[in-house]
Amino acid sequence: MSERIKLGRPAGFFEVFERRPGAIKKNMHYCPGCGHGVLHKLIAEAISDLGITQDVVLAAPVGCAVFAYYYFKVRSVQCAHGRAPAVSTGLARSNPNDIVISYQGDGDLASIGFNHILQAANRGENMTVFFVNNAIYGMTGGQMAPTTLPGQKTQTSPWGRDPKETGYPIRVCEMISQFDAPVYVERCALTSFKNIMTARKAIRKALQNSKDKKGFSLVEFLSGCPINLKMNAHDMSEFIETKMTQYFPLGVYRDNAAEKEAIVRSTPIFDAEKLKELMFPEEQESSIGDRACTSPVFDKECRVKISGFGGQGVLSLGYILAILGKQRGFQVSWLPSYGPEMRGGTANCSVVFSKTHIGSPEAAENCDMLICLNQPSVDKFLPILKKGGVLIYDSDTVKLPADISKDIFVYGLAASDLANQLGDLRSANIVMLGAIGRVMEDNFLDEEDKKYLDTAMDEAVREMFSKKAKAFDLNLKAYRTGKNNIAYKQVPA
Ligand SMILES: Cc1ncc(C[n+]2csc(CCOP(=O)(O)OP(=O)(O)O)c2C)c(N)n1
Ligand code: SF4
Ligand SMILES: [Mg+2]
Numbered sequence: 001m002s003e004r005i006k007l008g009r010p011a012g013f014f015e016v017f018e019r020r021p022g023a024i025k026k027n028m029h030y031c032p033g034c035g036h037g038v039l040h041k042l043i044a045e046a047i048s049d050l051g052i053t054q055d056v057v058l059a060a061p062v063g064c065a066v067f068a069y070y071y072f073k074v075r076s077v078q079c080a081h082g083r084a085p086a087v088s089t090g091l092a093r094s095n096p097n098d099i100v101i102s103y104q105g106d107g108d109l110a111s112i113g114f115n116h117i118l119q120a121a122n123r124g125e126n127m128t129v130f131f132v133n134n135a136i137y138g139m140t141g142g143q144m145a146p147t148t149l150p151g152q153k154t155q156t157s158p159w160g161r162d163p164k165e166t167g168y169p170i171r172v173c174e175m176i177s178q179f180d181a182p183v184y185v186e187r188c189a190l191t192s193f194k195n196i197m198t199a200r201k202a203i204r205k206a207l208q209n210s211k212d213k214k215g216f217s218l219v220e221f222l223s224g225c226p227i228n229l230k231m232n233a234h235d236m237s238e239f240i241e242t243k244m245t246q247y248f249p250l251g252v253y254r255d256n257a258a259e260k261e262a263i264v265r266s267t268p269i270f271d272a273e274k275l276k277e278l279m280f281p282e283e284q285e286s287s288i289g290d291r292a293c294t295s296p297v298f299d300k301e302c303r304v305k306i307s308g309f310g311g312q313g314v315l316s317l318g319y320i321l322a323i324l325g326k327q328r329g330f331q332v333s334w335l336p337s338y339g340p341e342m343r344g345g346t347a348n349c350s351v352v353f354s355k356t357h358i359g360s361p362e363a364a365e366n367c368d369m370l371i372c373l374n375q376p377s378v379d380k381f382l383p384i385l386k387k388g389g390v391l392i393y394d395s396d397t398v399k400l401p402a403d404i405s406k407d408i409f410v411y412g413l414a415a416s417d418l419a420n421q422l423g424d425l426r427s428a429n430i431v432m433l434g435a436i437g438r439v440m441e442d443n444f445l446d447e448e449d450k451k452y453l454d455t456a457m458d459e460a461v462r463e464m465f466s467k468k469a470k471a472f473d474l475n476l477k478a479y480r481t482g483k484n485n486i487a488y489k490q491v492p493a
Contacts, residue, residue, distance in 0.1 A: 012044030035223025082113020124181030142228030308373025313429030434482020
């Protein structure tokens, strides 16, 4: 095994980062000087040198490394904030021969998910934790983290962290090494060449422990976030070496894997075939009762995406549709999404209707209907609309692309303007609901379902606004207004 860091791309990375959206496929998304990039390279190199590419499963939660799966040529799982140790526990227990990596930031590990990491360490789960301590919430724009130093200025401690108000930085290695079970705990720094070589060795040792089934290893990396700490690369390194190491001393806190036997746990009851059967049953009974929709369009699953700016009521619109589906006896799911905060983006939700079980609640592709209340939503989601699908857009705020497909239904209405005329811009989402009613009536519903449509819509709106009588009246008006004011219409030839 080479004792040098090799130039170029290690084999533990994909050759081209195809999973990364957009045109850039060769570079990482991390800021220049970010510790995550250096650490990724050291891990990828270790994975290929140890010959464990096929065995590694990497769990990465929320934080700047949320997109780790773009880069590593291993199996990956993206987890909820702080929950990678819980997910890693499931992975390690269900497939004991896998080498499980939990890759976590300081906000993630030492704040929102702190109990998870403590419990996983105390159980001695067979996993390797790579813990990136950059003393800040990087992804969300530099708020105070549990590891922020006393006196350190952040967005949420603009006069410097005051331990009297917000406590002291949490020393993770010191805490974890109080437990009996962990076999290896070390703190390194991603700064000088010497420190990086120490980190490189620590990564390999931890992965080897997991390979040998010795249990829980954690390596902490004091790491730079030059963007949020507003420093250049040189000052960042100096800050880590002179300030951070005072509070977080480098070194080995536990290293007793050599004395331990490989862990043998009870045989997992996890059975991939059984799970598949449960998730994708071959035949299921329809759950639809007397008021079932009879139109053929509902014979298969219907996937709807609704998108706009936060505050435009896209989530409520989706919720009303879900209520409507529930009232007609469908299986329904409603999945809201707010987008990664630091990087802007639209609020959207997915609604799925089905006469049988729903596999995935996310309308990520092959959508039947797309409702857009702003321009970024059209730009982002038009590609997921299937041939023969329906786009309904707010013509006040959206300009359609010149080359829009002729194979889809397109309905435009001035939803914001109409809502303003009704006296409340907030009813634009229900104006859109009216447009949905019109589209369904004109193109997809049989005579029987048409009879029920308005009553069903009224009931759904009533349930949504059950505690606000005034809002109910306004929204019913908004529904009728939307239904009767379609301004642009394209129907596939
Ligand atoms: C449940 C939940 N709560 C809060 C957030 C917002 N959030 C996204 S990243 C983040 C902090 C990440 O900081 P850290 O773990 O230190 O990672 P870094 O970006 O610094 O590498 C927060 C609070 C979220 N996405 N999900
Ligand atoms: S914000 Fe900080 S942690 Fe995130 S990519 Fe940029 S430098 Fe790295
Ligand atoms: Mg951080």
